Amino acid sequence: MIDIRPFASLGHADHGWLDARHHFSFANYHDPARMGWGKIRVWNDDKIAGKSGFPPHPHRDMEIVTYVRTGAITHQDSLGNMGRTGAGDVQVMSAGTGVVHAEYNLEDEDTTLFQIWIETDRPNAPPSWGAMPFPKDARDGAFQLLASGNKEGGALTINADARILGATLQGGSRITLEADPARHLYLVSSAPVRVNGVQAKARDGIAITDEKSLVIEGDADAELVLVDAR
Template sequence: MIEKRTFKDLAHVNHEWLQARHHFSFGKYWDPARMGFGPIRVWNDDEIKPKTGFPMHGHQNMEIITYVREGAITHRDNMGNEGRTEAGDVQVMSAGTGVMHSEYNLEDEQTRLFQIWIEPRAPGGAPRWDAKAFPKGERAGQLEILASGFDEDISKGALKIGADARLYGATLSTGTRVEHRIADGAHVYLVGSAGQVEVNGEIVSARDSLAIRDISSLQIEAIEDAEFVFVEAWEPQN
């Protein structure tokens, strides 16, 4: 199963300072047919005006990943963490038993990002935050695991999350091909960030998405210079 959803078909909520597009039900956008994809609960495509952002607010029992597409986002939380994450880089937050945080665009330009929520492996646990630069040059032409809930990936430099999931990212030059074998039982959600790729015969432009199940592998080719990310996730085992 491969279900395509184009960017123009996403729900759009105008908050003036924030232009939010929702892949799944979130906030003011409610669609009982789109409550997530497996354990992937939220995928928001946000455009944040300069000198604005999300004031201090709370979460619990959710793994939250931010992939910055353009500009930068500055994070602060009640654990004493503060960090600025730039375009192409990733920050992760395990909300656990509860965390308060803010996310602001302190830049002079608009910030564009993907915000991804994944159900945790288990509720509770100490909240945590981390961020890391993933230089595009090092990721060019191949898939890289950016965040993971598995020790073997974390030991190789992936950011740690508390979910049975991996976040992959890649930049491909025109004509470059990559293949990814999908593990049994996985939900895969792929979103284009820039350019255009062909995935198993489906054309994915920037900010389009594919929901993928029961497919053994992904065959990805860049139609033009492109950047994309995808989550491969499994339902929590209770």
Template sequence: MIELRPFDSLGGANHGWLDAKHHFSFADYHDPSRVNWGNLRVWNDDTIAPKTGFPPHPHRDMEIITYVREGAITHEDDLGNKGRTEAGDVQVMSAGTGVRHSEYNLEDVTTRIFQIWIIPTRSGDAPAWGAKPFPKGERSGKFVTLASGYENDNDALPIRTDARIVAATLKAGETAEYPIGKDRKGYLVPATGAVTIGDIRVNARDGAAISDLDVLRVTAIEDSEIVLVDAA
């Protein structure tokens, strides 16, 4: 089953420095039919103005994945971590028992990110942070795992949950397959371009909620960059 969630149907709020769109209930936006998708709890599509950002604030017991679509985001936390993550790259913060962090766009250009929250499968661990570049050439025409809760995904950033975040860049006409399994929940968003899943067209920044599907087949209508969460 594929449930299309068009971009113009998303909740959100424009705070001036931040234009946020919410695929799931978040902050002042609440839709009882869009609270979570399996253990995927949040998918925010954030546009952050230059020289602005999220000031220090706390989190706990959440896996927070940031996929940078344009620009860059600079992270700093009370664990002593600091790093700049550029477009196409990923950072992961396991909030664990508690962490306080900031995320700023220190660039001269607008930064656009997907911020993804997944409910952890365990609690009580110390917080952790990591970031990694994922060259788009390495995921050309195929899905590559960016972050994973499984030990055999050695090249991926670790997360403490039964989930995997994968991405692909497809040229127009290319098809990529991902063996998701009928017992899993998938949520796919094109960062750019447009794709089809079966006979359903998914445009840039639309969401596609996927269930009861053995193998996901995605075909690009135009050059596309896609992100998928494989959730429990």
């Protein structure tokens, strides 16, 4: 099953400094049919104006993944962590027993990113944060593992049975990926793609389950982000 969630149908909130699209119910956007996809609870497509950002606020018992599309985001938290994550790179925060964090765009230009929340498998775990660069040429034509709950080498670790993957697709080419029909996959592409023959436009949400494999084709260069979760 491949269900397309058109970009125009997503929840929308424009706060001036923040222009956000919500793939699932979030804040003042509520759609009982879009409360999540498996263990994926939030997928926000955010544009954050330069010299602005999210002031300190708390979280607990959630795995929060930030994939920076353009620009950069600077993280600070109550654990003493601080770091800048640039375009194409990823940061993860396991909120665990509780953490207060802030996310600022200290750049002069807008930052665009995906913020993805996955329900934790380890409630009350110690909170943690990590970030890692992922050069885009390493994922040209194939998915690269960015974060995982399996402590796989070369990827960031989260406390959930999930994988976050990224790829770049050249126009006129295809990527194939094996899938477990029992799991929930969610894919967003920066350009139009076909997934097992089903057409999706740029930044549409593509909700996938009951599929044994994926064939992703595009006519233009695209950046792909995919989450595979229970």
